[in-house]
Amino acid sequence: MTSNATIKKLLIVDDSKVSRMIIRARVLAVYPDWEILEASTGAEGITQVREHQPDFCTMDINMPGMLGTEAAEIILKDFPHIRVVIFSANIQESFQDRANAMGATFVAKPITEKSIAEALHYFLG
Numbered sequence: 001m002t003s004n005a006t007i008k009k010l011l012i013v014d015d016s017k018v019s020r021m022i023i024r025a026r027v028l029a030v031y032p033d034w035e036i037l038e039a040s041t042g043a044e045g046i047t048q049v050r051e052h053q054p055d056f057c058t059m060d061i062n063m064p065g066m067l068g069t070e071a072a073e074i075i076l077k078d079f080p081h082i083r084v085v086i087f088s089a090n091i092q093e094s095f096q097d098r099a100n101a102m103g104a105t106f107v108a109k110p111i112t113e114k115s116i117a118e119a120l121h122y123f124l125g
Contacts, residue, residue, distance in 0.1 A: 009054035010123075011037040013045035013071065014087070015063040019111050023058055026116045042071030049075050054082060056123045059104070061088040061095065069098055076103050085119040087111060 010027060012020045017040070024036050037052055039045040043066055045059065057075065059068040072084050084104035088095060091108045099106040105122045107115050 007033050007035060008056060008123075009035045009037060009052060011039065011045060011048050011052070011054040011057040013039045013042065013048075013057060013063075013068065014060040015040050016060070019060065019087075022111050023116060026113060027120065030120065042066035042068055045071050046074055049079055049082065053079065057082055057084045058119060059084055059086050061086060061090060069095070069102075072099075072104050073102050083123050083125075085122055087115065087119075 008031065012023045014020050014023070020038050024038070027034060027036065037048050037054060039048045041063055045057070048054070049057065057072075059072045061068040068086060068088070072086060075082060076084060080103060086095075086099045086104050086106050087109050088106070089109040096106040107118050109115065
């Protein structure tokens with residue numbers, strides 16, 4: 001068992017329950033002590049960040065209501081220390097550039113063991 005000082009909090013923001021379940025399961029397989037929070041919309045993600053101040057956040061782009069890029073910009077403006085990975089099937093360079101400009105990193109979907117490993121590498125970089 002690790003000490004509380006090394007336990008990290010990860011917020012998973014995705015409107016797909018399946019995507020959230022896959023990310024949760026793969027992260028906990030590697031880091032079983034991490035606390036996992038979930039949100040299904042960008043607005044809910046912002047609320048979760050304000051309440052729980054996670055260390056890391058995965059963010060889907062295409063969600064009902066607010067786009068994930070908009071939510072990530074708000075989160076990073078208020079909490080610049082949070083490391084954010086934006087997952088999206090839309091691999092247009094403009095999305096990647098926007099993620100980098102706001103201080104996040106972009107990882108292409110589908111959500112797989114490889115893409116989650118890439119996100120974890122960025123988080124713990």
